[in-house]
Amino acid sequence: MSGETDRSRKRVLMLLERLGRLMQSRGHELGLKPVQWEALRYLSRANRFSRTPSGLTAYLGSTKGTVSQTLIALESKGLIRKKSDPGDRRAVRLELTAAGRRALGSDPLLEFAESVGALGKVGEGTLERNLTALLTERLEQIEGRPFGICRTCTHFEKNAPEGKPHRCGLLELPLSADESEQICVEQES
Amino acid sequence: MSGETDRSRKRVLMLLERLGRLMQSRGHELGLKPVQWEALRYLSRANRFSRTPSGLTAYLGSTKGTVSQTLIALESKGLIRKKSDPGDRRAVRLELTAAGRRALGSDPLLEFAESVGALGKVGEGTLERNLTALLTERLEQIEGRPFGICRTCTHFEKNAPEGKPHRCGLLELPLSADESEQICVEQES
DNA sequence: GCATTAAGTATCGAGTCGATACAGATATGG
DNA sequence: CCATATCTGTATCGACTCGATACTTAATGC
Numbered sequence: 001m002s003g004e005t006d007r008s009r010k011r012v013l014m015l016l017e018r019l020g021r022l023m024q025s026r027g028h029e030l031g032l033k034p035v036q037w038e039a040l041r042y043l044s045r046a047n048r049f050s051r052t053p054s055g056l057t058a059y060l061g062s063t064k065g066t067v068s069q070t071l072i073a074l075e076s077k078g079l080i081r082k083k084s085d086p087g088d089r090r091a092v093r094l095e096l097t098a099a100g101r102r103a104l105g106s107d108p109l110l111e112f113a114e115s116v117g118a119l120g121k122v123g124e125g126t127l128e129r130n131l132t133a134l135l136t137e138r139l140e141q142i143e144g145r146p147f148g149i150c151r152t153c154t155h156f157e158k159n160a161p162e163g164k165p166h167r168c169g170l171l172e173l174p175l176s177a178d179e180s181e182q183i184c185v186e187q188e189s
Numbered sequence: 190m191s192g193e194t195d196r197s198r199k200r201v202l203m204l205l206e207r208l209g210r211l212m213q214s215r216g217h218e219l220g221l222k223p224v225q226w227e228a229l230r231y232l233s234r235a236n237r238f239s240r241t242p243s244g245l246t247a248y249l250g251s252t253k254g255t256v257s258q259t260l261i262a263l264e265s266k267g268l269i270r271k272k273s274d275p276g277d278r279r280a281v282r283l284e285l286t287a288a289g290r291r292a293l294g295s296d297p298l299l300e301f302a303e304s305v306g307a308l309g310k311v312g313e314g315t316l317e318r319n320l321t322a323l324l325t326e327r328l329e330q331i332e333g334r335p336f337g338i339c340r341t342c343t344h345f346e347k348n349a350p351e352g353k354p355h356r357c358g359l360l361e362l363p364l365s366a367d368e369s370e371q372i373c374v375e376q377e378s
Numbered sequence: 379g380c381a382t383t384a385a386g387t388a389t390c391g392a393g394t395c396g397a398t399a400c401a402g403a404t405a406t407g408g
Numbered sequence: 409c410c411a412t413a414t415c416t417g418t419a420t421c422g423a424c425t426c427g428a429t430a431c432t433t434a435a436t437g438c
Contacts (some may be wrong), residue, residue, distance in 0.1 A: 005306070008317065009302040010302065011317055012320065013212070014230070014234075015320040015321060016212060016320065017209065017212055017298070018325065019205055019320065019327075020209020020213070020225070022327060022333075023205060024209070025426095030416040033393060033394070034394095038210070052416085053417060053418095054416065054417080060215045061397075063395075063396060063397085064416075064417065065395080065397080065419080066395050067395075068392065069393075069395085069418065069419095070393085070394080088404075089404085090403045090415085091403095091415095092416080095306065109202055111436070112202055113202060114203050115196075115204065115326040115327040116323065117198055118322075118323075118326045119326075123319050124197060124198065125197075126315055126319060127316070127319040127320075128197065128200055128201050130308060130316040130319070131201065132204060133308055134304055134316070135207065135208055136382090137308075138208075138301065141300075141303075142211075144211075157344060164243075217395075222423085223425095224424090224426095225424090241385085241388085242387095243384085251425090251426075251427090252426075252427060253385075254389090254426080254429090255426075257387055258426090259386090259425080260389090261425090262424075274417070277384095277434080278433080278434060278435085279433065279435070280384095280385060281385080281386070373436095379438100381438090382435100382436080383435085383436075384436090385432100385433085385434080386431105386432085386433080387432075388429100388431075388432100389428100389429085389430085390428085390429085390430105391427100391428095392425105392427100393424105394410105395422105395423090395424085396423100397421085397422095398419100399418105399419085400420100401416100401418080401419100402417090403414100403416080404413105405412100405413080405415085406412085407410105408411090408412105
């Protein structure tokens with residue numbers, strides 16, 4: 001590998017690291033921590049099968065113990081609610097409270113959205129494609145889950161049976177139009 | 190702003206957040222913490238004017254107190270050395286020890302470099318440009334410093350006076366060829 | 379010379395994070 | 409059918425981050 005290729009890759013890594021850090025450093029607003037914000041964001045975007053401690057653990061690439069602590073903190077702040085799953089009594093279902101949804105309205109990450117917009121439509125598109133490719137490549141190497149949108153999944157069955165709501169072939173459950181746009185632990189492309 | 194524009198921006202933000210987190214989660218190797226790795230990387234790339242606690246503080250977008258603690262941890266591990274500046278007795282000069290340089294040889298971020306390489310030369314180039322534009326835009330809004338390469342700075346005076354080494358017009362000091370390639374707290378473009 | 383500003387350190391409290399150990403619930407396999 | 413493995417989540421520990429606040433000491437400005 002040439003020296004310039006090597007340096008170029010490292011420059012990209014430094015940019016990603018620094019942008020990541022910059023986003024995190026703004027994540028201490030309202031008495032929340034960066035990971036706590038990320039958990040709230042996840043819960044607002046994940047479908048009901050994925051809103052569990054283990055789903056969040058996989059998404060964050062963290063560990064059960066750490067996530068458990070984070071969820072305890074969020075619950076004590078009144079931003080999330082835990083309910084035990086009636087079907088599997090080991091499992092815990094998570095959902096945002098009204099206060100949790102309200103908090104996301106002042107998500108510090110929204111400041112950043114403007115800067116993304118300044119790239120223009122074209123730059124934004126290519127950036128999204130490149131970042132997606134990078135993430136996909138990386139996730140394959142570490143056997144991580146993509147957490148893609150339900151609608152694009154191999155298990156997604158559109159209006160099946162005919163004229164009926166969409167369906168998840170893996171979990172054998174009907175899906176609302178809303179749910180098909182959410183992210184899922186089980187998603188595969 | 191249309192709903193799709195809004196969603197597109199958020200997708201980019203989520204990608205950046207997630208990639209950042211993914212990079213960090215691999216940053217717990219060898220008993221070091223992600224920020225400690227980042228400090229080592231900084232010290233290996235910053236020129237001598239920038240290798241100070243306050244330089245690192247500005248780079249990380251953190252606070253003096255936090256950085257001070259991080260440096261104490263790194264020094265106790267024998268990875269960096271502190272020397273008091275003879276010119277300004279308030280200031281502390283930082284440098285990597287041999288062990289510190291050796292540690293960077295097993296930087297967990299190197300794993301990630303392969304995934305960047307998988308984008309190909311073109312993808313890598315456009316990604317670097319887009320990320321740079323995003324970072325620049327963002328830094329302007331929060332009045333952060335770019336920490337660009339010395340050679341590209343407005344204060345850089347090439348071979349001045351004629352045939353002599355390069356020079357920094359701001360600090361009024363000569364610069365070696367090596368130093369002109371390093372990053373600097375004072376860099377402006 | 380005196381106030382201001384700058385560079386670092388010390389300390390506190392809440393929380394992350396990996397590691398380990400654990401509990402209870404559900405699968406699996408003879 | 410029951411033992412055993414696996415899965416889901418909690419509890420606890422120690423090192424550390426991080427923002428906040430309160431210092432110390434040194435340089436600078438008037």
